[in-house]
Amino acid sequence: DGGITQSPKYLFRKEGQNVTLSCEQNLNHDAMYWYRQDPGQGLRLIYYSQIVNDFQKGDIAEGYSVSREKKESFPLTVTSAQKNPTAFYLCASKPQGIHEAFFGQGTRLTVV
Amino acid sequence: KNEVEQSPQNLTAQEGEFITINCSYSVGISALHWLQQHPGGGIVSLFMLSSGKKKHGRLIATINIQEKHSSLHITASHPRDSAVYICAVRTSTPGNQFYFGTGTSLTVIP
Numbered sequence: 001d002g003g004i005t006q007s008p009k010y011l012f013r014k015e016g017q018n019v020t021l022s023c024e025q026n027l028n029h030d031a032m033y034w035y036r037q038d039p040g041q042g043l044r045l046i047y048y049s050q051i052v053n054d055f056q057k058g059d060i061a062e063g064y065s066v067s068r069e070k071k072e073s074f075p076l077t078v079t080s081a082q083k084n085p086t087a088f089y090l091c092a093s094k095p096q097g098i099h100e101a102f103f104g105q106g107t108r109l110t111v112v
Numbered sequence: 113k114n115e116v117e118q119s120p121q122n123l124t125a126q127e128g129e130f131i132t133i134n135c136s137y138s139v140g141i142s143a144l145h146w147l148q149q150h151p152g153g154g155i156v157s158l159f160m161l162s163s164g165k166k167k168h169g170r171l172i173a174t175i176n177i178q179e180k181h182s183s184l185h186i187t188a189s190h191p192r193d194s195a196v197y198i199c200a201v202r203t204s205t206p207g208n209q210f211y212f213g214t215g216t217s218l219t220v221i222p
Contacts, residue, residue, distance in 0.1 A: 042212040
C-alpha cells in the first residue's frame with residue numbers, strides 16, 4: 001500500500017546528541033514537509049522540500065537540518081544546537097499541483 | 113493572530129451526543145484537512161476538503177470557502193472518539209505550506 005512512514009514512533013536521546021528522524025513515502029510525491037508540535041500549540045513548519053536536492057527553511061528551522069537526496073526520503077536531523085528538542089514531529093507529503101496531502105503518524109522525541 | 117483558529121479548545125460530551133468542532137482561517141487556501149491525534153501522538157487524516165461536504169461513517173466535515181470556515185461533526189459520539197482534532201489548511205500561495213490549528217481536545221464520557 002502507498003503511504004508515508006515515520007519511524008520510530010517514540011525516540012529517546014541524551015542531551016547534546018544529534019538525532020535523525022526518518023520520513024519515507026512511496027507515493028511519488030514531489031513535496032515533503034516537517035512540522036513540530038509543542039504542548040498547547042499548533043504544528044509549526046521546520047523545513048520543506050518541493051523537489052529533490054532542494055529544500056527551504058520554515059518558521060522554526062534553527063537547530064535542524066534536512067536532506068532530500070531521494071524523492072521518497074526527507075530525513076530531519078535535530079542537532080545539539082536545538083535548545084528545546086523534546087516535541088512531537090510530523091512529516092507530510094503531497095504531489096505538485098494537487099490538493100491531496102498525506103501525513104505520517106508522527107515521532108515523539110524526548111531528550112533527557 | 114493565528115492563521116487558523118479552532119473552537120472549542122476543550123470539549124466534554126456524553127456518549128451519544130452530537131458534537132461540532134469549528135475551524136476558521138484567515139489565509140487563502142487550496143485545501144483544508146481534519147486530522148485526529150490520539151494519546152501518544154499518532155496522527156490520522158480524517159478528511160481533505162476543498163468545497164462542500166464529506167461524510168465518513170459518523171463523521172461529517174463541511175467547508176464554506178466564502179466564509180473561510182469549516183466544521184467537523186461527530187454523530188452518536190462514542191468514548192473511542194476521544195482524541196485531539198486538528199484543523200489544517202494548505203495555502204494557495206507558492207510553497208503550499210500548511211497552517212495548523214491548536215486542536216480541540218474531545219473527551220466522550222460513557
